[in-house]
Amino acid sequence: MSAEMHTMVGAYALDALDHREQVAFEAHLASCPSCADELVGFRATAERLGDAVATAPPRRLRAAVLQQAARTSQERRVISMQRSDRWRRRMPMLVAAASVLAVVGLLGVYLVERDRLSDQQNQQEREAAVLAATDATTSSQRLGGGPRVKVIASRSMDSAVVVMHDVPPLQEGTNYQMWAVGDGGAKSLGVMAGDDLTEPTTRLVKGIRGADWVGITVEPEGGSKRPTSEPLIKVQLA
């Protein structure tokens, strides 16, 4: 079993495992120092493969990235350092393994399990954890030249980060409402008033596990129990 697992280190370093195998391999990694050693070299090799196809992005992307960063709050560093220390003590091998993503992924789960942060901090941590989740998938939808909605979803965390661009302004007395729609019908993921809209508007939502798609409707102020209009936009989840 262990020998078979060990051969997976190459495929893991190339992100060539499916999700289930990836999780299994990360668990194995914690107790396999030789896998961890090898992974360091393989990651560095993959970095060279990446470098070899470098091609500068368009100039405008730089401004977009920097502006977006300037508007975005960062994860609290002190907290993540404490956590990382804790992991270092508990799982020295894993940390030494340079398996950065495994650590980030595990931290994500860990962050969700812990509940001693204030709500706001917790929200930020959870959002970051969804983005870093090993099963996170990105789906997006654009309506002509109009609104764009991207959903980064982690079914294992039952959560998603919804990023909305160019959402039209709302009429007086109406709100946007997000829905997770699956076999069980439509479940509300939250309501947004016109004042909540920024560019982009980002929301962390919970309850997407069984959903096939996420949609946004216009609803009377305060939101509805069930959608009362056709979705403005639908994003099919991976």
Place this chain on the structure above:
Amino acid sequence: MVEPVPLHAGDPDEPETPLSTLMVRVAKGDEGAFATLYDRTSAAVHGLTRRVVRDPARAEEITQEVYLQVWRMAGRYDPELGSAKGWLLTLAHRRAVDVVRHDQASTNREARYDWAGGPDVDVVDDEVMTRLEHEQVRRCLQTLTDLQRESVTMAYYGGHTYAQVSSLLEVNAATVKTRMRDGLIRLRDCLGVHQ
């Protein structure tokens, strides 16, 4: 459309700030450090992403997403765990692979993939360091057996799982898995990657 940025090599009189140091500054909210980090790594992040997703608009979208993630979570980067660029590329690659696999699930477009030859000449930046890097990687890829090379490049540049590579090449899945590892070992040694 050439980025007005210093080359990797740098000026001997003005040693560049290591990326790992920049990451520490970024984690403290230093927007200038973030801009420098972007200037020095975005060609690699964008190029790899574009190579995997093959769609310029999506590649830009993913690149932007990755940098935002880096901005938010820079505090989690630990220099002891490997190079900062490696961390960025890993984040970018995983995101790109997710997108490709999602697309593959909705439209079966696998037949269009043919990456066995390694990096294309036409997608490579015209910058000296990149060209040298590219030549060395190309040369080292040629030292692999055909199956090793195909397994590594179809996974890394094509975004395929080893199971997909196995069915595309009609080779046993366990063999592909092994060849990926063997290929990486040979590539690592040829490139002189230090562990």
